[in-house]
Amino acid sequence: MSEVAIASRIPLDDYRALLGQGEIDELRVLAKPLRGRSIEMINSTAVGGGVAEILNRLLPLAEELELNMRWEVMTGGDDFYGVTKAFHNALHGAPYHADPKDFEIFLACNERNRARLPLDAEFMIIHDPQPAALIDGRKKNGNHWAWRCHIDLSHPHRGVWDFLDKFVARYDAAMFSSPEFSRSLPIPQYLFYPAIDPLSEKNRELESGFVARTLAQYQIDPLRPILTQISRFDRLKDPVGVVRAYRIVKRYFDCQLVLAGGSASDDPEGAVVLKEVQQEANGEADIHIIELPAWAPLEVNALQRASTIVIQKSLREGFGLTVSEALWKKKPVVASAVGGIPVQVIHKHTGLLAHSVEGTAYQIRFLLSHPEIAARLGENGHEHVKENFLITEKLKRYMTLFLAMARRN
Amino acid sequence: MNISETPFEFFTVSYLTRIGNQSAGTIAEFLKGLQECSDASIFHHTFQTLGTHHFLTEGFSNDFAQWAHADASREDLAEQLAALDVRDYLSIAALRGDLCRVVGEYCIEHPAFSEQAALDRFYFCESVEVTLPFGLTAGTLEEFRDAIQHLSHASFYFHFLSSRLRLQLQTNDFSHWLADGLGLGTLADSVNRIDIYTNTLDSARAKLLRLIDRERTKA
Incomplete structure (x- = not known):
């Protein structure tokens, strides 16, 4: 695992012209009870892909709100990423011939990463299937674990989902981008949307x-x-x-x-x-x-x-x-x-x-x-x-999740 | 200048959408879902959706009507569901009763349509609510006006719309306080008549501010 350093920062107040002062104030209101409490995001890549793009924008905003949010990236070899790519396609419904070795590679990589990380933040957010088995490293300190799934699970390969299900069912909550993607799970499932940054190069006004x-x-x-x-x-x-x-x-x-x-x-x-x-x-x-x-x-x-x-x-x-x-x-x-x-x-x-x-x-x-x-x-x-669907709304949704999870305890 | 003995304390609300276990692919299944889903689900698809889609001031009323229109392609049913005005209800039970009555009658009158597969399923979700003080209070009309200007959409929605269920008085927090706290009954009534179906939250807020200004010039 390695902690990701964020390159570009956009001050929260820069969003005021787009959203209004009331919305910025509201973010601060929601952040207040969470100040100083630890949050850890874990995914499998620091560059490329929607998750990395979102986390790159989310963390600086969280920092401005004095949230103690860290982002760690899982490390693995080509064999691991080969397996998780096959899992990814299988979860999207593509054909897949289950090989017991694949599951061993997946578990071994998760175990190696688990040994290298404290996993002790109060709120642990695990993104997508690759690091899902990190839940095995859950401490007995009562911290909260949520699994954020960004992929379409409406028609998953049965064998791959049955394997993942054993881990996901032990989280405190799971989040999906559409109700259609939710699964039969014994934990609360929430609707979480990806987000765009209105001030990023892809979305800002152009001459x-x-x-x-x-x-x-x-x-x-x-x-x-x-x-x-x-x-x-x-x-x-x-x-x-x-x-x-x-x-x-x-x-x-x-x-x-x-x-x-x-x-x-x-x-x-x-x-x-x-x-x-x-x-x-x-x-x-x-x-x-x-x-x-x-x-x-x-x-x-x-x-x-x-x-x-x-x-x-x-x-x-x-x-x-x-x-x-x-x-x-x-x-x-x-x-x-x-x-x-x-x-x-x-x-x-x-x-x-x-x-x-x-x-x-x-x-x-x-x-x-x-x-x-x-x-x-x-x-x-x-x-x-x-x-x-803006990044500020996404941060608000995360803070609401943290507050709701903490309240449940 | 009227000063209220009990200052108005502004709150804000943030919702998580919890995905439920029920979904419907036909109008008959939809009726079953309406009968069995939680109160939080009825709230989510009516009151809460009005807040999140406040910018749609033409033809959008609630998620149920939108599904009947866009996915089940039953315009007549959609029209009846859209006509239900959440402001008329003091409880979720009463709102659920009318939703079930409308859909139930439709199923009886159109048994063939009620079993037809919709283009997409309806997923029953529910709202998980977190409320927090917004950090503003008001004891006078001037302070109230100032605070209203600085509220977020969610805070305005919480006091102006979702409060109707909490109060169970066919009014909203703002009108309730204007009447009881400041003794401004006429202003309170005018505020309560602002139509949230034909206004966005921003335009409703602008109307509220105009009504307050008119009251202040009278004083």
Whole structure:
């Protein structure tokens, strides 16, 4: 294990202009009874991935509120991460052939990490399956343990979940991103949402010149409607389905499609999917398939801000923070009713949901025909994110959990 | 200047959403869920959701109506569920009674629809509440006005909306104190008439401030 040092800090007061003084004061009110009490977050990676991104923003805010929050990262070898990657896919419902060795590797790594860490904070938050077995190191000092699961557990591989269940059931609480992901467990299960930081490079306001230059860089016409899906090239994000929906829309509207995602160069499966999308696009000039670098927050921000409509046509989705990002930018969103998306897109209030290629195309056509409705959905979506999916709200939810857990004792 | 013997103490509230064990895929299952779920679940999907979705002032009333509309595609049922006004209820039991009556009658009138699978299931959740003093008190109308300006959404919601169940008087904390603490019955009534279904929390607060200002100019 190693404690993570946070690189960038944004003062809490910088959020005042966005949220109002009352909301900042409320964070301080909730933090007051928790001041000085120890909190430990444990996950499996310090960089890359949504959890690390959130913790990087959460810890500095917690520190400003005088919360004693630490973040530790689990260490493990390639064999461990190979096993946990297979577990991850299996928990998402992918086929998996259980090998007893895999479970041994998982347990041995957890045991090694357990031996190196005191695990004695008053509130222990364990993120995702990789460190779940650390609960074996629970001390008899009455501290509180909660397991935060960020993945879609709606159709898990039975064998892998049965193995994890034995550990999870010994926590004091579990948190999921959607009620659909909850399991039959003897402990309280809470709804916890991922969050975006409105002041991060991916979400902060941009100069219009930067947005214009980004469009020019990718030869996108700023004068015609732009339909955009931001996501890695993954079949579960259904980029081919997006192209098909676009083709239906294109019969009625002279629009463009942007499919932008992290580079597929280091992901063999991603490269295959990218090729499939390119074949489907068949060189059409108005379909812009953009391979972004792994970390390109400003480009993503610019493409979202330039969009007329943002699409998220996933077939499966843990939460889909790209939806929150688009809503925060007041963009009308058309998205699939899967995973955590319906929590963000309240149909006909903060966006439109669809269940098929044809449905997606229909909703896009409807919004292109009714820009005033699109604008209202965007405004509502912005408010919805402000109330529920910002990093400050996430910190508030954690503090509420700590207070509720302490009260239960 | 009226000074209340009992100052108004402002609190704030924060909720965790606890995922329940029940879900419904048809309207018939939905009725069973409404009959069996906890009081905290009825509260969560009506009172609390009104607070978290306060910015929706057109067509959103409660989670039950939204599910009937968006997932079960039964507009007529959704309309009836949306028409239930939480301000009319002094107890969760009474609200649950009306919810069950509306859905039960629908199932009897439309037995075929009641067994049709919805696009997505309804998950019954419940609210776990943590309340804390907000650190503000008011003894006069001026102090009250000043505090109202500085409240968070949650604090405003706690006193203006969720307090109705606590008081069981078809009023809210603000109106209750304005009438009982400061003897301003007319102002209290006007405040109690601010419509939370057609206002956001911010616009309701702005109306409250305007009513207070009008009262102060009278004095």
